Amino acid sequence: MTNKPALSFWQIWNMCFGFLGIQFGFALQNTNVSRIFQTLGADVADIPILWVAAPLTGLIVQPIVGHLSDHTWNRLGRRRPYFLVGAVLTTLALLWMPNAPSLWIAAGLLWIMDASINVSMEPFRAFVGDQLPARQRPLGYAMQSFFIGVGAVVASALPWLLAKFGVANVASAGGVPDTVKYAFYAGGVVLLGAVLWTIATSPEYPPQLLREQADEAPADAPVDTSDAWRPGAVLLALGVALLLAIARFGLEKELYLLGGGLAVFGLLFVWVAFTRSRGMPQQVMSDLYGMPAPMRRLAWVQFFSWFALFAMWIYTTQGVAQSFFGSTDTTSAAYNEGANWGGVLFAVYNGVTVPAALLIPWMVRRWGLRISHLVNLCLGGAGLLSFVVLHDARWLIASMVGVGFAWASILSLPYALLSDNLPAAKMGVYMGIFNFFIVIPQLLAASVLGLLLKTFFHGQPIWALALGGASLVVAGLCTLRVREPEAASQPTATPVPPAPDPL
Known part of the structure; x- marks a missing residue:
């Protein structure tokens, strides 16, 4: 195999279909977990530190899963075993x-859920890089954005x-409404079914074949x-x-997370400079230190985007309920009406992702x-x-249209800018390391947003959303520092049968 063959539209569809389920679960988490926390007694200012589980889990899990999947090959394949376990x-x-009976x-x-989502999600990014030639990768990532939008709009x-169909939307103090419970039950079914579809329909190339095609050194x-x-230092x-x-000076306790994180990363870099170990931690930290220059520039884009x-994820529900529906009482009808409207707004921006994913290739x-x-x-x-x-x-529906275009772009274009600069043998671990620049700003947000509030x-949570808007503009300006990759030189190929399957 001197050139990776192009896949047909439906082959790309099948390999990305699992993202429909992953985003269904992810959107339920983002839209409703703050609501569940408040229902169980959390103060609005303490919600960011409770959310810290999600980004911290991704920081740890994604590079590990990426490294392991780079070195995995069994009857189920290379990336697909991780799809299944995570789902x-x-x-x-x-x-x-x-x-959940308590806060x-x-x-x-939330920690377990986000770790499990990350186990499935990280290999999906590398899966596109593995299976598609360079000229089809933007289409593959745009297809993932399409399914992210479809899954998230329904979930949000x-x-x-459900409330419109008569399901109870208000529960007693400390209880979660039936609308939220039934939505989570449906999410479990959709997520598992969609991921199983991708596993059953999308074979993989053996890593040795990919490495020989690219004429690269081994992954280690x-x-x-x-x-x-x-x-x-x-x-x-x-x-x-x-x-x-x-x-x-008695500063907010959430800042311990930021200070501790800086110190831990500093110690890890010092350790990797002097250790003679060749285990997985050393390899992951070495790859982080030696990451390609385009990845370093994209890190700033990701930082401000994900902050x-x-x-937005942790303060939209509270901001809308407080500023537009006039209530902070989680047992009141007004608060729950505002919380549901927040879910509609999440559905809008995720829904806009679908047409935006179709427009983005034209924009590019x-x-x-x-x-x-x-x-x-x-x-x-x-x-x-x-x-x-x-x-x-x-x-606010009009406001979320703009957010939808940003979301579709964040989910596709940074990966298109990055993927051509990554070695095939380390596609998984570098996609996992790229997640650092998604996670670190979320940890920073969890550390400082409560203090700022x-x-x-x-x-007033509404001002946290305004800060997020300014951060997106800064991220856009940072994009100008990133060098545009040269267009792939491969000619348009006729679709061929799928890659060899180890089964």
Whole structure:
């Protein structure tokens, strides 16, 4: 195989179909978990630290799963074993979450659920890079965005739809409404079914064949990390200084997460500079230190993009209920009406992802990857900033149209900018490491948003959404620093039968 053959439309459809289920579960989590936390007694200012489980889990799980899947080959394949394990565990967490008897059990279930989603999600990104030639990768990632939109729009609106059909939308104090419970039960079924479809219909190339085609070194080829102690020392010093400042001046406890994270990463870089170990932790940290230059520039784009998204996910429900429906009482009809409208807004932006995913390839052909991503991120930024100037909740639908274009772009164009610069043998681990720049801003948001809400935003979550809008605009400007990859030189290929299957 001198050139990876092009796949047909339906082959790409099948290999991306599992994302429909993954995003169904992910959207239920994003739309309803803050609501469940508040129902179980959490204060609105404490919600960010409860959400820290989600990004911290991704930070740990994704590079590990990526590294393991790079080195896996069995009867089920290379990436597909991880699809299956993650889908089964996520389904179990979805079924249990709305029945959590206490706040801390719900927080633990969020940890389990997000870890399980990450086990499935990370290999899906590498799966596209494995199976598709360079010229088809933008289509593959756009197809994932399409399924993300379809799955998330239904999941986000499901409690609202169930309420329209007469399902109880208000529960007694400390109880989760039936609309949320039934939505989570449906999510478990959809997620498992969609992932099983991809596993059953999409064979994989053996990693050795991919490596021979690319003429690359094995995945465990060493990286020179002798100078890694320099950035490690800087990060360690910053982390220790922040921890001392928190203790000395009595700053918010959430900041311990930020200071501790900086110190841990600093220690890991110092360790990797001097260790003689060749195990998985050393290989993952070496690959992080030696990542390609385009990935370093994209890191800033991802940082500001995902800070904004995290602020939106954890504060939209509270912001809409408080600022547009006038209630912070989780047992009141007004609050729950506002919470359901927040779900509708999530459904809108996810629904816009579907046509946006179809328009983005046209935008890329006309303007290129960088300018297209800049335009879409600015549309999203304007949408979130508009929350502070609008007074009618119905107009927020227009705001979420811009967010939908940004979301579709975030889910596809950074990966299209990145994938051609990654070695096939390390596609999994580098896609996992790329997740660092999704997770780190979420950890920062979890550390500082509660403090900002109390100190500067006067307890009004709507201003956290405005901060997210400004962050999206900054992310768009950072895109201009990223070099556009050269167009793939492969000619248009006629679709051929699927790649060999190990089964």
